[in-house]
Amino acid sequence: MVQEIKFYDYFEQWMKLYKLDAVREVTYQKYKMTHRQLVMLAPDLMMSDLTRLSYQQLLNDYAANHERQTTMDFHRHLKSSLIDALEEDFIKKDPTRKAIIKGIKQRQHKTKYLHQYELQALLNSLDLAGEVNWDYFILLIAKTGLRFAEALGVTPRDFDFAHQTLTINKTWNYKLGKGSFAPTKNKSSMRKIPLDWQTVIQFSQLVKKLPDDKPIFVDGKVYNDTVNHYLERLCNKSKIKTISVHGLRHTHASLLLYAGVSIASVARRLGHSNMTTTEHTYLHIIQELENQDNDKVMKHLASLI
Template sequence: MTENVRFCQYFKQWMELYKAGAVRPVTYQKYEMTYKQLVALAPNMTLEELSRLTYQQLLNDYAETHERQTTMDFHRHLKSSLLDALEEGMIGRDPTRKAIIKGTSHQQHKIKFLHQYELQALLNELDLAGEVNWDYFILLISKTGLRFAEALGVTPDSFDFAHQTLTVDKTWDYKSSLGGFAPTKNESSVRKIPLDWQTVIQFSQLTKHLPEDKPIFVQGKVYNDTVNHYLERLCKRAQVPVISVHGLRHTHASLLLYAGVSIASVARRLGHSNMTTTQQTYIHIIQELENQDNDKVMKHLASLI
């Protein structure tokens, strides 16, 4: 009977039936997290007990310890399952209608990046004389702004040395125990990144005798923490602020913006789906550059008679 079916029980069945194998593993993990949260918040709530009031209370309970965007994701997962339950006649009406999404205040996460002279000091510490190592991995991200999984997915045939470009069309699923190639984050992430001549020379030498279709940097299981700890030691040796591998991506974008590269070009290089993402991520730099531009405008106007 429907009145005895627990909401979390139904969601788990729905998730396994409609989402398992239909979405990327990393996306399915988010549905599994929603299920765990649902069990923690309302382990005994049945479909029959669901109403706009009880559903709103469930969202409010979740929102007490999560930011609004995270609460919105939680709501979307639950809503999708409940709309199917409504269509199947398991519930009489949509309890998610006009739901109010709340959440804790957004925490401004400080973006850590290096300034140009700091990045140069870090790069000076790299050992690029031997074979493939994490130093080359750090160099590649510093010069291209690749995401961690994108850099792991780079193979020798990703490079077009004649035209000085790197094609990003796959990632490496380092979070899975099995590993393997995986799609990019989104369609916009598929891109060709122009390379400087120095990087071309370094990687043409490095990849000369490597298998064309095998990932350059993957030797067994790869952990993000392993590379971050290695980078931390390099930063301390170079006497610069400690940043993460993702911080190298921020460093790359920041240096381009300070150099006067347009937001549109930076967005394409990073593989952002739109310029809004770039603007929101680097708003502090953009505002600083706008202030500099305003000073230039005022000086120019003041010189006019």
């Protein structure tokens, strides 16, 4: 029997039951955002009134002010709850079947990564002569491709200088009060990252007298904007385009791809859960490299005549 309950009420119950404390706090906040959008767009939509038409209209209303990828994320959240609703007999049919995902034209985003000569100019401007500072933090992300919270969670104990690796098995929840250690984004994010010998030398000296189990870069409350603004000043000083700290992660991955490193290896190094994420994020670079490969293939085939 179909239950008389509003869609947004069911979705709220569902996310609290299945997602609260089962996903990272930042991920749960996205579900809460979906719920707020649902309340705003469909305040009177009952579960019993959910059809393919009413669901498509809901998606279209959301897509009117959001890009296609954002609409897709919204749809995935709703679809997950409705699949469970179908099994629990709240609805008779799956209203999300054959749903069409629309969205406004993708906005022009800021450049996400630096070219090799730009990164070199940035690294040349770093002050690595003294004690722990944000320059070392920027260097670490540029050399490893860590996420912001992963880099904050790094302790001296995570380095294995003898084997030239850095173990990532936690993050730092910088958004919560004074902060605390937190789990990684997903299971794939737990990884060992090989380090080059220069990075090994630099950090072996830096952490020599630091507590083994304390975050290297955390001293009180940490704000993402603080580091981004500092990086912006360094970019201006180096006379290169401005990127964010997360842009350093994109830079790291992009340079590896241009160097011929396989997508699988880049995905593992970044801690992506699958290669599809890597392929989607760096599609423009992969397509450019494929065009270069096609040119090489044609030249090779032509030389066989």
